[in-house]
Amino acid sequence: xxxxxxxxxxxxxxxxxxxxxxxxxxxxxxxxxxxxxxxxxxxxxxxxxxxxxxxxxxxxxxxxxxxxxxxxxxxxxxxxxxxxxxxxxxxxxxxxxxxxxxxxxxxxxxxx
Amino acid sequence: xxxxxxxxxxxxxxxxxxxxxxxxxxxxxxxxxxxxxxxxxxxxxxxxxxxxxxxxxxxxxxxxxxxxxxxxxxxxxxxxxxxxxxxxxxxxxxxxxxxxxxxxxxxxxxxxxx
Numbered sequence: 001x002x003x004x005x006x007x008x009x010x011x012x013x014x015x016x017x018x019x020x021x022x023x024x025x026x027x028x029x030x031x032x033x034x035x036x037x038x039x040x041x042x043x044x045x046x047x048x049x050x051x052x053x054x055x056x057x058x059x060x061x062x063x064x065x066x067x068x069x070x071x072x073x074x075x076x077x078x079x080x081x082x083x084x085x086x087x088x089x090x091x092x093x094x095x096x097x098x099x100x101x102x103x104x105x106x107x108x109x110x111x112x
Numbered sequence: 113x114x115x116x117x118x119x120x121x122x123x124x125x126x127x128x129x130x131x132x133x134x135x136x137x138x139x140x141x142x143x144x145x146x147x148x149x150x151x152x153x154x155x156x157x158x159x160x161x162x163x164x165x166x167x168x169x170x171x172x173x174x175x176x177x178x179x180x181x182x183x184x185x186x187x188x189x190x191x192x193x194x195x196x197x198x199x200x201x202x203x204x205x206x207x208x209x210x211x212x213x214x215x216x217x218x219x220x221x222x223x224x225x226x
Contacts, residue, residue: 008152032212043203044155044215051212088154092212097169099145100215102154 002027002093014111016057019076021106023089026070033065034100035074037085044088047076047091079110116218118204124224125194132190133221137206143173144187145215146179147203155203161187168187194225 003026013019021035032051036044050056050063050072062075072091076083086105093101117136125131137144142163147155158177159169163184176194181187191198201222205215 004154015226034214043201043220046216049214051213090154099157099160101118101146101157104152104154 001030002101004089004091004103006087006089006106008104009107011106012109012111013079015079015081017079017110019079019083019108019110021074021076021087021089021108023072023074023091023103024070025031025072025089025091025093025101027091027093028067028070030067030070030091030093033063033072034090034092035061035063035072036088036090038088038105039085047087076108077107077111081110081112084108084110116206116216117202118202118218118221120221121192121219122222122224127196129194130190130192131194131223132188133202133204133223134188135204135218136186137171137204138216140208141206141216142209143207144181144183144190144211145205145207147205147217148220149201149203149220158189191223194223196225198225199225200223204221205213 035048038044048063050065056063060077064073088104088105090100141212145160148157149155161181176192201220203220205217207213
């Protein structure tokens with residue numbers, strides 16, 4: 001069973017702090033990695049994609065990928081109350097042409 | 113880019129009835145996906161199409177579920193003889209071809225089976 005694992009949280013951080021969200025995956029052949037944000041009652045919204053080892057920065061968001069450790073993370077700098085949501089890690093499992101496998105998500109709460 | 117459109121937004125049905133949902137993808141995307149999501153869980157893959165061809169189906173997908181994309185544009189997902197366990201959010205997504213292409217989701221159809 002090819003899996004994507006995330007801590008369900010909730011992860012609570014104060015406004016202005018760095019929020020760190022983590023994800024591990026089971027299939028070494030995985031090649032594409034995504035972070036989605038999902039507000040309660042809404043559909044997932046793409047935040048970041050990352051395909052090679054290292055860091056990728058986009059505004060307040062940084063995605064980090066370590067394929068050797070099968071680990072991908074998302075850092076949110078200067079966290080805002082509007083960042084409070086569930087963050088879903090998604091992995092394009094190696095060998096599959098198209099579908100993404102999602103983790104259960106980590107619920108983030110940013111306290112004012 | 114008008115986004116992925118799903119209809120209806122909500123559906124309440126009685127157990128044993130059949131239901132059908134529609135999804136219109138982003139026009140330039142040739143891949144279309146169906147996912148199901150229940151409370152506290154991530155989206156669970158059901159099936160996906162590339163143009164009109166259904167390329168992959170989840171082994172978890174009951175034979176009561178069928179999806180079509182007859183002209184490679186919109187898609188329908190039908191659930192026959194609904195059960196209470198089918199209650200969930202049904203999400204449609206689309207993407208360009210290519211393994212690294214991200215999925216863009218519609219607003220979903222929330223199904224409640226009573």
